[in-house]
Amino acid sequence: MSDLLIMTPGPTEVSEEVRRAMSKKITNPDLDPEFFDFYLGVSSKLQQVMKTKNDVIIMSGEGILGLESACASLIEPGDKVLVLDNGIFGRGFADFADLYGADVTRWEFPYDKEINIDELESKLAVENDFKFATFVHCETPTGIINNAGGITNLLNKYNILSVVDSVSAIGGVPIEVDKWGIDIILGGSQKCLSVPPGLTFMSVSDAAWDAVNNRETVVRGYYTNLQLWQNWYEEKYFPYTQAISDIYALDAALDKWLADEEIFERHNKIASAVRTAINESNLNLYAENGYSDTVTAIEIPETIEYQELNQLMTESYNVMIAASLGKFENKLIRIGHMGENCYEEKLYRTLKAFDHSLRDLGFDLNVELHKIFINEMN
Ligand SMILES: *Cc1c(COP(=O)(O)O)cnc(C)c1O
Numbered sequence: 001m002s003d004l005l006i007m008t009p010g011p012t013e014v015s016e017e018v019r020r021a022m023s024k025k026i027t028n029p030d031l032d033p034e035f036f037d038f039y040l041g042v043s044s045k046l047q048q049v050m051k052t053k054n055d056v057i058i059m060s061g062e063g064i065l066g067l068e069s070a071c072a073s074l075i076e077p078g079d080k081v082l083v084l085d086n087g088i089f090g091r092g093f094a095d096f097a098d099l100y101g102a103d104v105t106r107w108e109f110p111y112d113k114e115i116n117i118d119e120l121e122s123k124l125a126v127e128n129d130f131k132f133a134t135f136v137h138c139e140t141p142t143g144i145i146n147n148a149g150g151i152t153n154l155l156n157k158y159n160i161l162s163v164v165d166s167v168s169a170i171g172g173v174p175i176e177v178d179k180w181g182i183d184i185i186l187g188g189s190q191k192c193l194s195v196p197p198g199l200t201f202m203s204v205s206d207a208a209w210d211a212v213n214n215r216e217t218v219v220r221g222y223y224t225n226l227q228l229w230q231n232w233y234e235e236k237y238f239p240y241t242q243a244i245s246d247i248y249a250l251d252a253a254l255d256k257w258l259a260d261e262e263i264f265e266r267h268n269k270i271a272s273a274v275r276t277a278i279n280e281s282n283l284n285l286y287a288e289n290g291y292s293d294t295v296t297a298i299e300i301p302e303t304i305e306y307q308e309l310n311q312l313m314t315e316s317y318n319v320m321i322a323a324s325l326g327k328f329e330n331k332l333i334r335i336g337h338m339g340e341n342c343y344e345e346k347l348y349r350t351l352k353a354f355d356h357s358l359r360d361l362g363f364d365l366n367v368e369l370h371k372i373f374i375n376e377m378n
Contacts, residue, residue, distance in 0.1 A: 004314065007350045008322040009140050009168060009295035009336030011190035011197050014249075018195055021252035022245045029242040036236050042247055045254040046201055049193075050170060050185060052177035054203040057229045058250065060243040063167040063188030065224070066200035068096055070163045070184050072224035073212045074132055077101030082130040082160065086115050086146065087139030088326045089165055097134070100220065105130070111142060114290025117150045124154055131211070132161035132183070138169035140191075141325040143297035143334065144290040145169060149180035156181045161208055167191055167200075171257060172267045172294035172338045183208040189246065192294055194339035195253045198246045267293040270337050270347055273376035277351060277369045286332050294338035297324060299331065301363050306330045309357055316360070317353030344377050 006013050029035040043056040050056070059065055071093075075081065081102040085091040086109040097104045107123060109115045115135065133155050138145045148169075152162045161183040166175065170185070171192030177185055183205040189195035204212075204226065212219075212226050219225040228239040257263060271293035278285050278298055286297040300306055306323050310333075313319050324332035335354075337347055352370035359365055 003318055005319045005346060005349060007319055007335055007337075007341055007346065009191070009334050009338065010188070012192070012194045012336060012338055013340040013346075014194055014196055015253070015256065015340050017256065018249045018252045021248040022196070024245070024248050026244045029244045030238065033236060035242070035244065036233060038251070039242065039247065040233055042251045042254065045251070045258060046187075047203070048258060049254065050175050050177045050187075050203055051179065052182075052185075052203045054177060054205050055209070055229075056201060056203045057226070058199055058201045058242075058247060060198065060240070060246065061200055061223070062190070062197050063165075063186065063200050066167075066186040066188070066202050067093065067165055069200075069221075069224040069226055070186065070202065071096040071100050071102075072221045073219050073226035074161070074163070074184075074208070075100040075102045076215055076217050078103055079131045080105065080129060082107065082133035084115055084120070084133060084135035084151070085109065086113070087111055087136060087144060088141040088328070089139055090134075090136040093134040093136075093163075093165070110288075111139075112144070112286060112288045114144055115146050115151060117147060117154070120151065121154055124158055128158035128160065130158075130160045132163055134163045134165070137164055137166035137175075137185075138173075138292045138294055140168040140295055141297070141328055141334070142286055142332070143292050143295045144287050145173065145292035145294075146290065148182065149176065152180045152182050161211060168294055168338065169292070171263075172342070173292070174264055177203055181205075189250055189253075192338040193250065193253045193257060194341075195249045196246070198243060199250055201250075264293075267338065267342050269377070270342050270344065271296065273373045274335065274337060274347060274351070276376045277367075277372040280367055280372050281369060282364075282366045286328075295334055295336050297328075297332045297334045300333055301358070304358065304361050304363055306333065308361060309333065312357040312360055313353050317357060319350050319353040321350065321354070344374075348374055
């Protein structure tokens with residue numbers, strides 16, 4: 001178990017320097033003035049990753065907390081919210097919006113493709129009186145990345161605020177929050193930044209702050225209320241005690257990330273080589289287009305049971321990959337090649353384990369996946 005390679009699309013592997021950072025001596029984050037400056041410094045590193053001057057908040061809680069906070073803080077009962085849905089997480093936003101009393105309009109797009117910008121444009125031309133719209137940057141369960149800049153460009157034309165779940169994309173693909181005009185973008189610690197699960201972070205534009213502040217009704221939540229995060233630095237006050245050791249870890253991971261000049265190139269090269277290996281074999285990628293460089297979803301051959309495959313891979317080959325979610329459970333397997341997972345030797349080991357496990361289960365693979373992969377890398 002000790003050398004089990006965690007190749008899931010989050011949580012990802014955590015580097016030794018990040019683990020070490022978690023064991024640093026702590027201070028009292030509510031009272032020590034130095035902690036406020038430290039926190040501000042970590043926020044500014046996140047601003048660099050996301051290319052934004054907007055405020056960045058880091059909250060204690062997993063990625064879902066960010067999604068829910070955005071909905072809780074923006075929505076007043078009856079507000080019109082547009083949910084762009086081309087996957088499990090995209091659709092899930094409708095549940096959060098519903099929970100806070102929004103009047104939800106959900107536009108479903110095919111799940112095996114990125115959201116088609118022309119189609120979105122013609123729909124928006126007909127209906128566009130929404131307070132904000134939500135969409136998912138990378139649909140982790142299916143490995144599809146949406147054209148975030150293209151979508152927000154359209155939303156901005158109609159003054160629709162944007163709430164973007166980029167939990168499994170931030171850090172693995174280039175993101176231009178200010179250039180693309182994203183109002184709220186959400187991230188999590190355990191995906192491409194390779195910090196243990198426990199933190200969510202977001203950037204909030206001036207327009208989004210205005211919407212959060214100019215409400216007629218109170219925010220129905222405390223932990224999810226972004227209003228409380230407005231002047232934390234000036235007032236030296238956090239709404240609750242910060243998870244200081246987790247933030248130490250995030251800081252160390254961001255230093256590593258910012259020093260890594262090849263991060264996007266590596267994600268792209270490795271993801272392409274994984275896709276080539278699958279495409280040259282008698283296996284199938286799930287997606288038709290919009291392949292994410294952070295995660296790949298592969299169809300499980302009909303003769304194979306996911307449980308058996310997974311058990312073999314973990315027990316015999318010490319590699320953990322993931323099933324999918326919702327209606328794709330038992331239909332797709334996913335390899336996460338993001339953050340600390342995104343190294344040639346790890347993908348080689350993963351594809352070799354996958355290749356051997358499929359053969360062990362009687363599937364007649366026509367090529368050797370790991371060999372195609374390594375050829376592509378060279
Ligand atoms: C991982 C992830 C989240 C956070 O959800 P968990 O399943 O609880 O980890 C949210 N959105 C997306 C797109 C994610 O990949």
